[in-house]
Amino acid sequence: VRRKNLDEYLIDQAKRGQRTAFDLLVLRYQHKVIQIVLRYVKDPTEALDVMQDTFIRVYRGLDTFRGDSAFYTWLFRVAINTAKNHEAAKSRRPPDIDIDFFEAEKQLDMNKLNENATPEHYLYRDELQLKVTDTVDGMPEDLRAAIVLREMHGLSYEEISWILDCPVGTVRSRIYRARELLDAEIKPFMDH
Amino acid sequence: MEPTWQEMLSALMDDELSEEEMEQAFALICKNEEAMATWKRWHMAKALLSDMPQHPGSTLQVQQQLLQKLSQRRVVVDADVQSSEIPQTNTDKVE
Numbered sequence: 001v002r003r004k005n006l007d008e009y010l011i012d013q014a015k016r017g018q019r020t021a022f023d024l025l026v027l028r029y030q031h032k033v034i035q036i037v038l039r040y041v042k043d044p045t046e047a048l049d050v051m052q053d054t055f056i057r058v059y060r061g062l063d064t065f066r067g068d069s070a071f072y073t074w075l076f077r078v079a080i081n082t083a084k085n086h087e088a089a090k091s092r093r094p095p096d097i098d099i100d101f102f103e104a105e106k107q108l109d110m111n112k113l114n115e116n117a118t119p120e121h122y123l124y125r126d127e128l129q130l131k132v133t134d135t136v137d138g139m140p141e142d143l144r145a146a147i148v149l150r151e152m153h154g155l156s157y158e159e160i161s162w163i164l165d166c167p168v169g170t171v172r173s174r175i176y177r178a179r180e181l182l183d184a185e186i187k188p189f190m191d192h
Numbered sequence: 193m194e195p196t197w198q199e200m201l202s203a204l205m206d207d208e209l210s211e212e213e214m215e216q217a218f219a220l221i222c223k224n225e226e227a228m229a230t231w232k233r234w235h236m237a238k239a240l241l242s243d244m245p246q247h248p249g250s251t252l253q254v255q256q257q258l259l260q261k262l263s264q265r266r267v268v269v270d271a272d273v274q275s276s277e278i279p280q281t282n283t284d285k286v287e
Contacts, residue, residue: 006207009214020222027232028205031239132240150206151241157208172195176202182237183230190233 007071015062022062026055029072033079040083050086054079131185139181146171147178201227205234 004012007028013021034051041047057078058065065074136144145164149155157175161168195203197220203209204217221227 003211004214006204006209006214009211009218013218018222020228021218023228024218024221024231027235031235128236129240129243132237136241147241151238157203157206172203172208173199175206176199179202179234179237180198182241183233186233186237186240190229190236 008067011062011065011067011071014059022059025071029075030055032072033075036076036079037083040080040087046086047083050083051079053086054082057082128186128189131189132182135182135185139178143174143178143181146174147182150175197224197227198230201230202234205231205238 007025010021010025010028014025030051033054034047037047037050037054038044041050054075058075061078065071136147139147142164146160149160149163150157155163157168157171160171160175164171197217200209200213200217200220204214209217221231
């Protein structure tokens with residue numbers, strides 16, 4: 001019998017009324033969803049609203065999700081449709097103000113700068129990015145290799161254990177310890 | 193030694209737990225607010241890491257390690273193909 005993957009497990013729990021399961025899915029995918037939405041909705045504040053709408057739609061439609069495709073493909077499709085609908089509705093409304101060329105250009109730069117925004121990410125992105133880069137740079141070699149192979153290359157623990165010539169349990173422990181080091185840097189930003 | 197809840201959470205995030213362990217980890221998150229907050233921060237770190245430039249100095253060494261391993265695997269695969277005694281013609285020759 002094939003093991004349920006994490007998304008399938010969380011969807012099952014969410015369908016049974018476990019709200020926490022859906023919260024975990026939101027936190028797991030919000031960074032990807034905002035990236036997708038920002039391709040269609042250029043205003044970051046509006047993009048955050050569209051992201052929220054996306055998750056509400058998905059939550060309401062959970063019972064209709066049969067799992068024929070991966071959860072994230074369905075989620076991303078809902079995000080694209082929600083973003084397109086948002087833009088279409090906006091284009092039917094008369095503009096509130098006239099934006100001159102320089103304002104428009106400034107707005108465009110700001111959007112580019114703040115790609116991948118979420119509320120916290122959006123406010124502290126550059127500073128956090130620097131912290132994360134420095135922390136990875138300063139990690140012991142064994143931890144750095146494990147976390148980079150996992151997060152930047154998306155490899156499984158088994159693949160990493162083969163590359164680093166160590167048991168899977170060691171990989172699991174190294175990735176966890178690397179996350180603890182990163183967390184120590186990120187926590188102060190997220191707590192205030 | 194029993195893994196800590198943080199280590200379980202980390203493996204859950206990577207979808208590397210058995211279904212039984214997944215249930216245990218989920219039950220833990222439901223009753224532990226700190227676990228939920230940790231989940232949130234770790235996903236933030238994940239997003240920031242995926243935003244990192246692909247070849248900063250710190251990751252270059254890891255990339256080289258990866259490529260070296262992959263080239264070793266290719267040698268093994270090539271050796272297997274050669275030893276399988278499949279007659280090769282010009283059209284099905286393994287590169």
